[in-house]
Amino acid sequence: MHPLNSLPVPTLVDGQVVIRRPEARDAATVLAGTRDPLVREFMQGVVPHRDLAAAERWIAEVPPLLWSAGRAAYFSVALDDGPSVGWAELVDLRPAESAAEAAVWLLPGARSLKMASAALRLVCRFGFEQLGLRRIDAYAAADNMPVQVVGAYIGFRRAGFRPELFRSSRTQRLHDAVYATLVPEDLC
Ligand SMILES: CC(C)(COP(=O)(O)OP(=O)(O)OC[C@H]1O[C@@H](n2cnc3c(N)ncnc32)[C@H](O)[C@@H]1OP(=O)(O)O)[C@@H](O)C(=O)NCCC(=O)NCCS
Known part of the structure; x- marks a missing residue:
């Protein structure tokens, strides 16, 4: 596995769906995402930003810091060169195992359009082709069918x-989780 900080943040494209470096113009999406009930229900540790300026500051500081520390690859998800409509990430990078964990969220207006599979495919392609991962894991709440599909x-x-694996950011309720893995040969 290559160190994350040896790579530039790429822009990757699948049809109209693009994953790219998070930018200041994505702040409204990041703000809305951290306040979205479904994102907060099904993702752990989501802290809502106070306002647009706070989201902008977070984008300027946190994704570059985690990338340079080799801790997380954060991407905005957009349609063509428009503003972002969601987020895709590789976290829990484990060089000893050449493994990481993937996650994705979309704003409600971008759901049910097949964008999620394109965004997840792109972030996994980055993980396999550029980072050299041998396995990508994903944990979904057992009652979160869309992401499992x-x-x-x-x-x-x-x-x-995994019973009671993670805590909802919205209700603090514990969710049972389904654990799934992807290897490069299976990515389609
Ligand atoms: C997860 C997420 C990105 C999925 O994106 P999406 O665009 O909403 O996905 P879709 O609505 O297209 O649903 C995906 C598929 O699941 C199917 N599906 C939805 N609900 C279902 C259910 N209850 N049972 C079975 N299938 C279901 C849909 O029919 C669709 O299949 P199709 O493409 O063959 O029609 C989006 O729901 C989201 O942002 N959720 C909040 C954050 C989140 O949960 N992230 C995942 C954390 S691991």
Whole structure:
């Protein structure tokens, strides 16, 4: 696996769907995402930004810091060269295993348009082709069917069930999780 900080933040394209470096113009999307009930329900540790300026500051500081520390690859998801409509990430990078964990969210207006599978495919392609990962993991709440379908659609295989694995950012309720993995040969 190559160190994340040895790579530039790429722009990757699948049809109209683009993943790229998060920019100041994405602040409204990042703000809305951290306040979205579904994102907060199904993702752990989502802290809503106070306002647009706080989201802008976070974008300027945190993604570059985590990238240079080799901790997380954060991408904005957009349609063509428009403003972002969601987020895709590789986190929990584990060089010893050549593995990482992927996640994605979209604003409500961008859902049900097949964008999620394109965004997840792009972030996984980055992980395999540029970072040299050998495996990408994903954890979905057992009651979060859309992301399980999206994952299966691009080649993730169900690998296990983890009772009460993570806590909803919205309600603090514990979710059971379905664990799935993807290897480069299966990405489609
Ligand atoms: C996860 C997320 C990105 C999925 O994107 P999406 O555009 O909403 O996905 P879709 O609505 O196209 O649903 C994906 C598929 O699941 C299917 N689906 C949705 N609900 C379903 C259900 N209850 N049972 C079975 N299938 C279901 C859809 O029909 C669709 O399949 P299709 O493409 O063959 O029609 C989006 O729902 C989101 O941002 N959720 C909040 C954050 C989140 O949960 N992130 C994942 C954390 S791991």
